[in-house]
Amino acid sequence: MKPLAEAELHTYIDGALSEGARAEIEAWLASHPEDAERLRAYAEQNALLRSLYNPVLDEPVPAALLAVRPHAGLRYAAAAAIFALGIGLGWIVRGMFNTPQMPPVSLARLAATAHVVYSPEVRHPVEVPAGEEEHLVNWLSKRLGTTLKAPKLAPLGYELVGGRLLSGPQGPVAQFMYQDTRGQRLTLYVSRQRGEPRDTAFRFSQEDRVSVFYWVDGNFGYALSGEIRKEQLLQVAEVVYKQLNP
Amino acid sequence: MDRRLIIEHIPRLRRYARALVGDRYVADDLVQDTLERAWNKFYLWRPGSDLRAWLFTIMHNVFVNQARRRRYEIEQAMEEVPAVSVRATQSEQLELQDVDRVLRSLSPEQREVVLLVAVEQLTYEEVSGALEIPIGTVMSRLSRARERMRQLLGAQGVMPLKVVK
Known part of the structure; x- marks a missing residue:
């Protein structure tokens, strides 16, 4: 049996594996209990982290986040375009200094x-x-x-x-x-x-x-x-x- | 430009940000800055490509810049353990708090990788794209982070030990 790379072990708990690859890793783990124990711990970490943070998905989204609007961005983009054309240069420069982000x-x-x-x-x-x-x-x-x-x-x-x-x-x-x-x-x-x-x-x-x-x-x-x-x-x-x- | 496209990703951005920085308000600030930047750069997003991965990239950049400007107050974040699922029993709650404390002890780089893989369930390739690092780096950070968490959790006796009679 060829030794498995560390990355392949992680694939076992994270990724979609082909049947062949899965069987190969399982055979390895059967004869390497330390690796099996390690993967079991990693899988448990995954489960704990998910149960810790998945509840955030069910929280109502704060109004302030829904209120973030593209206006400012459009304004800056438009200002940049005008700037590039060299129109109203002085006014824009003054505007930039007066408008901290x-x-x-x-x-x-x-x-x-x-x-x-x-x-x-x-x-x-x-x-x-x-x-x-x-x-x-x-x-x-x-x-x-x-x-x-x-x-x-x-x-x-x-x-x-x-x-x-x-x-x-x-x-x-x-x-x-x-x-x-x-x-x-x-x-x-x-x-x-x-x-x-x-x-x-x-x-x-x-x-x-x-x-x-x-x-x-x-x-x-x-x-x-x-x-x-x-x-x-x-x-x-x-x-x-x-x-x-x- | 369709607002709904971005808005529907907000709950997952909040979940990731909360896990990343710990404190609820700091996390929502991070989401807010990410959304502002996303709007300002929306013209750079290629329709048809993965919007969620693109948003994670923006959040990563905002997070890195903020962390550079002022270090997040990790200690404060550790005190405010996030609300846990009401279904969790007492012993599960202890485990959740322990795992959160251990998560905070990781470097921000390791924490990002662990969370994108474990909680956001991105593929290694997607993580590599979102964080703009080679996949080999993704794997080495993931491997080190998981082993460190295992050691720390094991040392605290949280992981069930084999009963020796």
């Missing part, structure tokens, strides 16, 4: 800082309370130059407290504050972003004790901050995202 980490940092400053406020957490929600939303929309919405998070246990206008590196920023019955507060930070409109995926950042999920949608950056576990914050962030992108 990754969302700026500072969005998360700014949002977390604003969260830490305003969420502990007892008497003046907001400038305009939720009782005047319509006025609040209209006012902030006007200042940011877009149509804002205050997401409805009551089904998740968070009621709108109100909102305020802040100042950010790109001008006005809107902050909406929410709170649950235990007084746990979340803030949604909305600011205009520099450069070309683009979309990014959800990102997570831990800023000291504050968890932040943030993303960029068109010209605006959104960041949801809270001092809660990221799993819980993600649930809220997904709802916020869905409501803002119906």
